Amino acid sequence: xxxxxxxxxxxxxxxxxxxxxxxxxxxxxxxxxxxxxxxxxxxxxxxxxxxxxxxxxxxxxxxxxxxxxxxxxxxxxxxxxxxxxxxxxxxxxxxxxxxxxxxxxxxxxxxxxxxxxxxxxxxxxxxxxxxxxxxxxxxxxxxxxxxxxxxxx
Amino acid sequence: xxxxxxxxxxxxxxxxxxxxxxxxxxxxxxxxxxxxxxxxxxxxxxxxxxxxxxxxxxxxxxxxxxxxxxxxxxxxxxxxxxxxxxxxxxxxxxxxxxxxxxxxxxxxxxxxxxxxxxxxxxxxxxxxxxxxxxxxxxxxxxxxxxxxxxxxxxxxxxxxxxxxxxxxxxxxxxxxxxxxxxxxxxxxxxxxxxxxxxxxxxxxxxxxxxxxxxxxxxxxxxxxxxxxxxxxxxxxxxxxxxxxxxxxxxxxxxxxxxxxxxxxxxxxxxxxxxxxxxxxxxxxxxxxxxxxxxxxxxxxxxxxx
Numbered sequence: 309x310x311x312x313x314x315x316x317x318x319x320x321x322x323x324x325x326x327x328x329x330x331x332x333x334x335x336x337x338x339x340x341x342x343x344x345x346x347x348x349x350x351x352x353x354x355x356x357x358x359x360x361x362x363x364x365x366x367x368x369x370x371x372x373x374x375x376x377x378x379x380x381x382x383x384x385x386x387x388x389x390x391x392x393x394x395x396x397x398x399x400x401x402x403x404x405x406x407x408x409x410x411x412x413x414x415x416x417x418x419x420x421x422x423x424x425x426x427x428x429x430x431x432x433x434x435x436x437x438x439x440x441x442x443x444x445x446x447x448x449x450x451x452x453x454x455x456x457x458x459x460x461x
Numbered sequence: 462x463x464x465x466x467x468x469x470x471x472x473x474x475x476x477x478x479x480x481x482x483x484x485x486x487x488x489x490x491x492x493x494x495x496x497x498x499x500x501x502x503x504x505x506x507x508x509x510x511x512x513x514x515x516x517x518x519x520x521x522x523x524x525x526x527x528x529x530x531x532x533x534x535x536x537x538x539x540x541x542x543x544x545x546x547x548x549x550x551x552x553x554x555x556x557x558x559x560x561x562x563x564x565x566x567x568x569x570x571x572x573x574x575x576x577x578x579x580x581x582x583x584x585x586x587x588x589x590x591x592x593x594x595x596x597x598x599x600x601x602x603x604x605x606x607x608x609x610x611x612x613x614x615x616x617x618x619x620x621x622x623x624x625x626x627x628x629x630x631x632x633x634x635x636x637x638x639x640x641x642x643x644x645x646x647x648x649x650x651x652x653x654x655x656x657x658x659x660x661x662x663x664x665x666x667x668x669x670x671x672x673x674x675x676x677x678x679x680x681x682x683x684x685x686x687x688x689x690x691x692x693x694x695x696x697x698x699x700x701x702x703x704x705x706x707x708x709x710x711x712x713x714x715x716x717x718x719x720x721x722x723x724x725x726x727x728x729x730x731x732x733x734x735x736x737x738x739x740x741x742x743x744x745x746x747x748x749x750x751x752x753x754x755x756x757x758x759x760x761x762x763x764x765x766x
Contacts, residue, residue: 408558409558410558411558411584411585411603411604412603412621414621414622414640415603415621415622415639415640418639418640418657418658419639419657422657422658422676422677425676425677425697425698426676426697429697429718429756429757432718432756433718433756436718436754436756437754438695438696438697438754438755438756439695439697439756441674441695442674442676442695442696442697445655445674446657446676449637449639449655449657452619453621453639
């Protein structure tokens with residue numbers, strides 16, 4: 309059998325196929341036979357449902373855990389641990405600064421691009437002290453450039 | 462397409478007129494002023510060039526050409542504190558785009574006492590310093606290249622796109638660029654080198670303290686660590702190569718988040734959950750410390766032959 313014949317047989321398989329008998333009657337009968345939930349719980353082969361008080365306890369515990377998590381995150385944001393460096397940049401969406409002096413424009417673009425690359429890298433490696441230091445230094449260079457532009461004239 | 466030689470001949474008178482016009486527009490400079498042997502001298506020039514040469518006389522001499530549109534040049538101040546500033550006419554001050562643009566380039570050549578301290582501001586003017594011995598040097602430049610050959614206790618250069626070339630000896634060096642390269646083969650005991658995308662090549666030591674940071678520029682560093690010295694290198698995507706003498710004594714901690722790490726000292730440990738590696742090793746009994754961290758840049762620590 310060559311490739312052409314294989315392809316022709318595959319195309320034939322794509323045609324719709326009508327069943328030789330009506331399947332819907334047996335499907336309907338199977339659905340009607342499904343036991344209600346109350347009778348199913350008595351079936352030892354099926355998993356047992358947890359009692360109502362157990363579900364209430366689980367709900368309460370998950371709410372308490374969520375509250376603890378939110379409180380912990382808030383505390384960490386307000387008071388970062390002393391061992392960890394603090395990210396100087398607090399605004400990742402800080403708009404790009406464009407100096408009016410064209411001699412500084414290229415550097416402003418370069419510094420802004422570097423700052424954004426560093427912020428992306430920090431998202432991947434949030435514990436990297438080197439990236440935090442590099443970001444702080446890059447932002448200092450940006451501040452120096454702004455100072456130069458402001459003192460112009 | 463072959464150009465007719467006659468066309469070039471027709472252009473010659475025009476070119477000659479332009480050259481003569483430029484020569485007439487520039488004003489020759491010849492200024493002198495007595496100066497203390499350790500005088501503090503401030504120099505500024507926007508464009509053109511600045512050359513500073515140390516000599517053994519207690520005086521400052523300025524020669525060169527003052528560009529059209531510049532204020533008349535003068536050496537101001539006292540013998541201990543002198544200033545030579547090229548500024549545009551009209552009082553628009555230093556570092557003003559419109560004023561600077563209306564001024565033609567000025568060429569300054571200064572002879573200063575070799576023990577003088579220098580504070581130099583240029584924008585696009587390339588700067589050359591040669592023969593200074595003993596005085597501190599501070600330079601601010603935007604795009605002008607700075608070439609410094611001096612023996613100085615303190616060298617501080619802040620550049621944007623201009624490259625830095627250092628020679629002689631700088632006991633304390635603070636060199637910073639945005640995109641300019643840093644070539645510093647004669648660093649002393651303390652150095653702070655910083656760039657965003659410039660390449661850094663530095664040699665020196667023994668270092669009591671050296672910090673080097675680069676966002677994307679490659680780094681090549683070679684030198685010796687002092688007994689209690691600390692060497693710290695941070696890089697994001699720039700490759701780092703550090704060469705250390707075989708008798709280096711101290712602790713090395715190196716890590717790369719996703720870059721390749723190879724070392725002639727100790728054995729790097731590969732990360733268990735992805736790329737990247739770390740190296741923690743101790744050499745000898747010294748109290749020195751070397752910390753290197755890259756994000757995606759490759760890291761090589763090599764033994765100097």
